[in-house]
Amino acid sequence: MATLEPVIEGGLCIGCGACLAADPDLELLFDEARQSFRPSGPGRPLAAEVCPAVGVDFSFLHRQRFPGVTPGPHGVVDSVWLAQSTDLARNLRSSSGGLIKELALAHLGSPDGDGIISIVHRGGLDFRAALVTDARDIDNLPGSVYHALRFDDALKILQRRPGNYCLIAIPCQLEGVFSYVYRCAPEIGRRIRMSIGLLCGWQYTHHAIRAICDYKRVDFSRLTNISWRGGGPVGKLKLYTPEGVTTVSRRLDFSYQAAFDRSFNNPRCHLCVNHSNFLADIVVGDAWLPSTVFTRTGISLVICRTSEARLLLQGLAEEGKIRLAKVSVDEIVESQGRRAVFGDFAYAYQAYLARRGLPHPVMTGPNRAAARLVSEKEVDRFHRELLRKLRLQQQGRYRTLWWRKLTWEAPGLLWRYLSWFLVRILRIKSLAGRRKEVARRKLAGFR
Ligand SMILES: Cc1cc2nc3c(=O)[nH]c(=O)nc-3n(C[C@H](O)[C@H](O)[C@H](O)COP(=O)(O)OP(=O)(O)OC[C@H]3O[C@@H](n4cnc5c(N)ncnc54)[C@H](O)[C@@H]3O)c2cc1C
Numbered sequence: 001m002a003t004l005e006p007v008i009e010g011g012l013c014i015g016c017g018a019c020l021a022a023d024p025d026l027e028l029l030f031d032e033a034r035q036s037f038r039p040s041g042p043g044r045p046l047a048a049e050v051c052p053a054v055g056v057d058f059s060f061l062h063r064q065r066f067p068g069v070t071p072g073p074h075g076v077v078d079s080v081w082l083a084q085s086t087d088l089a090r091n092l093r094s095s096s097g098g099l100i101k102e103l104a105l106a107h108l109g110s111p112d113g114d115g116i117i118s119i120v121h122r123g124g125l126d127f128r129a130a131l132v133t134d135a136r137d138i139d140n141l142p143g144s145v146y147h148a149l150r151f152d153d154a155l156k157i158l159q160r161r162p163g164n165y166c167l168i169a170i171p172c173q174l175e176g177v178f179s180y181v182y183r184c185a186p187e188i189g190r191r192i193r194m195s196i197g198l199l200c201g202w203q204y205t206h207h208a209i210r211a212i213c214d215y216k217r218v219d220f221s222r223l224t225n226i227s228w229r230g231g232g233p234v235g236k237l238k239l240y241t242p243e244g245v246t247t248v249s250r251r252l253d254f255s256y257q258a259a260f261d262r263s264f265n266n267p268r269c270h271l272c273v274n275h276s277n278f279l280a281d282i283v284v285g286d287a288w289l290p291s292t293v294f295t296r297t298g299i300s301l302v303i304c305r306t307s308e309a310r311l312l313l314q315g316l317a318e319e320g321k322i323r324l325a326k327v328s329v330d331e332i333v334e335s336q337g338r339r340a341v342f343g344d345f346a347y348a349y350q351a352y353l354a355r356r357g358l359p360h361p362v363m364t365g366p367n368r369a370a371a372r373l374v375s376e377k378e379v380d381r382f383h384r385e386l387l388r389k390l391r392l393q394q395q396g397r398y399r400t401l402w403w404r405k406l407t408w409e410a411p412g413l414l415w416r417y418l419s420w421f422l423v424r425i426l427r428i429k430s431l432a433g434r435r436k437e438v439a440r441r442k443l444a445g446f447r
């Protein structure tokens, strides 16, 4: 009988709260060594059944979410768009195009929209799911929060309060919520009127924030808030203490690159095959395309998985609330990269851990057939290096990791910068005819 033991052992919990709904004896604790959340014990079998760190049954969930539609390698797709809020201040306060805030406002303005379930800031690094019913609070919702947080209050709100809600969540949070809902409480599923999903590449444990605080001489224990994005397409990391704000460039600061190395990700992120949020009605991410490099305020890539989502988006454009340009499904891969979209690495890493009897979630998404698995050698190298780095993190040896990045890992870092410059700025793939760019005239009017 499956339990949550492997989730605790592998540090795979993403704090979705599904297990707590399935087993009221469980609690969500903060694991000091891993600097992320974990359940308080192995729990009842039902808790493991709904836990997305144990496994996700995408076939079952797709049948529930999109009855009668067969998903392709990108999941169920109605249409793909580039979009941006026409409200400059809202756009600048947001992480990419300000689309989520526009969609949330539309839900609150609809006759049967009773509220938004979204994370809100509670203090320090604590961001949690909460109910938002006043449209005036929408612009105060945080932008992207990239560190581990607890999302368990989302299911608590849905269980305790009648009404029709819009849920804003990253993919693994939706996996947990929907796994619980469709197995244990299908009436809740009918009350989630709209799910707005974020595209999600990874999430960091709090070790990453401890590391950047160490490098920038900020007292971690005095953090009152953190802001990862905002004020432009990439945005700056801001660390708030009573003494002031420390601002760090997310693209150019070397210490940022060291502190937000992928080894600081939640271990489940390396195994995640659902970065494009297969279960949400509408998915919003950053448009990282050569044709959107010009933006000063951020443009969103939007995947509508249902015709209702498309009509909502087109309605917002007709009302002048957003700018909208239809693009092809190929832009999802162009923007996110095929590893994230098809799980080239994640499926290979899952198989590697399975062969060794190590904890891993069991997941086969609709993208599995399109995945080109990376070699065992690459996965083995990654795994050994990850274990080494996790040990250093748990010993608090962040400076050692900084020096490793500057010396041993410098060629890899330089190569990443170079390929970004060649592809996004010099557009070599487009000029060589290896990809078709979105025509600039389609984006006329975008900032
Ligand atoms: C952990 C994480 C990783 C991401 N990785 C990628 C990526 O690899 N590629 C990509 O294209 N886009 C990624 N995104 C999405 C991107 O950063 C923007 O959030 C997205 O484009 C929406 O922008 P917006 O301007 O429309 O929304 P905003 O106005 O910025 O609104 C963001 C909304 O999402 C909610 N939210 C923020 N963080 C979380 C969280 N951790 N959990 C639950 N809800 C949250 C906020 O409450 C708010 O309602 C990621 C987001 C997160 C949170």
Ligand code: SF4
Pocket: 004, 007, 012, 013, 014, 015, 016, 017, 018, 019, 020, 028, 038, 039, 047, 050, 051, 052, 053, 054, 176
């Ligand atoms: S991932 Fe979700 S369901 Fe699994 S242990 Fe963590 S909170 Fe519980």
Ligand code: SF4
Pocket: 014, 170, 171, 172, 173, 200, 201, 202, 203, 266, 268, 269, 270, 272, 273, 274, 275
């Ligand atoms: S990458 Fe996957 S597992 Fe990691 S936070 Fe995002 S959705 Fe969750």
